[in-house]
Amino acid sequence: MAESEKTKTFFDGLDRPAIVEAIGRAEVKSFGEVRVHLHHGAVKDVRAEAEKAFRRLGMDKTIRGSGCLIFIVPDSRAFAVIGGSGIHEKVGDAFWAEARDAAGALFAEGKFSEGIVAAVDRLGDALALFFPKTGPRDTNELPDEVSED
Numbered sequence: 001m002a003e004s005e006k007t008k009t010f011f012d013g014l015d016r017p018a019i020v021e022a023i024g025r026a027e028v029k030s031f032g033e034v035r036v037h038l039h040h041g042a043v044k045d046v047r048a049e050a051e052k053a054f055r056r057l058g059m060d061k062t063i064r065g066s067g068c069l070i071f072i073v074p075d076s077r078a079f080a081v082i083g084g085s086g087i088h089e090k091v092g093d094a095f096w097a098e099a100r101d102a103a104g105a106l107f108a109e110g111k112f113s114e115g116i117v118a119a120v121d122r123l124g125d126a127l128a129l130f131f132p133k134t135g136p137r138d139t140n141e142l143p144d145e146v147s148e149d
Helices: 003-013 016-028 046-056 085-108 112-130
Strands: 033-038 067-073 078-083
Touching (some): 016 112, 033 112, 046 067, 046 078, 067 085, 067 112, 078 085, 078 112, 085 112
């Protein structure tokens, strides 16, 4: 199977409703924003590309710096989990590696949707701990759907 066919299969095979539901669960208990972004084509440096996407998606402009991004590049068989300054200063570098590894273990078994949901759940737990929702008023600053470019 050509790499582009594998990528199409990856994109088509994702359970997007389950991923969006996980994002909703993560965001309902915190003042945080979670995005899942899929990138078409290969990249040399997944972290650098994730940081570019973070800014392009407006995640660097969240009120509390509480945006979290799962950036996936099927053609490169790579992904990154990163966050804004507010959440990063609370959790540190090790947390992002743990969230990435939670997804990666399931990805290795071919369970891509489950891996993404596991990472989103881990992000949601951290956001709830450090940015708990303290009242009914919260603005969903960013879309919850899985985005692509």
